[in-house]
């Protein structure tokens with residue numbers, strides 16, 4: 067088995083006295099695309115926010131390339147190579163597409179490489195170059211998602227966390243963004259995708275984890291999960 071890039075062990079977290087995640091353990095191999103699926107309110111977003119340091123773990127470990135990052139602050143976690151594309155895209159109003167993309171690189175000082183990565187993002191999503199001076203929040207939903215993914219890439223991450231790639235997007239756009247994820251993965255970036263569209267998630271990802279009320283339920287190769295009768299009934303409507 068390949069080395070895990072991200073390894074989570076016995077993780078619990080929540081908000082104030084409300085515990086949301088219970089003893090979560092999972093690992094993501096270097097170079098793969100993995101996915102997390104589960105019903106609304108299961109804790110998927112909370113899990114991604116805990117990995118990226120926006121929610122504090124109350125117990126357990128989160129190892130990135132062997133280092134326990136659970137005690138680190140969000141910007142330190144970003145500097146360890148974890149970028150987070152949040153649910154709802156969260157682009158900054160009043161800032162252009164280009165400035166929103168450049169925000170992803172705010173911790174970097176390698177100017178020439180930043181320019182190269184911006185070119186890469188524009189090659190991946192040419193519409194963003196055309197719209198580079200436009201206020202990012204006036205983009206269409208699909209373009210905003212491209213911008214949010216692009217902003218994640220601008221930090222030059224080892225691991226890209228994506229919360230709900232397909233939400234609210236037409237099938238054609240979901241397909242375009244899925245292809246982009248595969249291309250991004252080909253450059254060596256590991257991806258952990260949270261997705262309510264289970265079919266799409268299973269097509270893109272190699273391994274999947276089902277989160278049920280804050281706990282990891284079934285997990286394994288997505289090709290096996292897609293054949294599982296319980297999953298087919300609960301998540302694929304079959």
Ligand SMILES: Nc1ncnc2c1ncn2[C@@H]1O[C@H](COP(=O)(O)OP(=O)(O)OP(=O)(O)O)[C@@H](O)[C@H]1O
Nearest residue numbers: 081084086104105106107108109110111112113262
């Ligand atoms: N900031 C918050 N303060 C208090 N409770 C919260 C907060 N954010 C989320 N929760 C609660 O934590 C639980 C898990 O929410 P979370 O957003 O992680 O679920 P999810 O799996 O991402 O759901 P969805 O599929 O709807 O995006 C829910 O019960 C939710 O109400």
Ligand SMILES: [Mg+2]
Nearest residue numbers: 110111112153
């Ligand atoms: Mg969510």
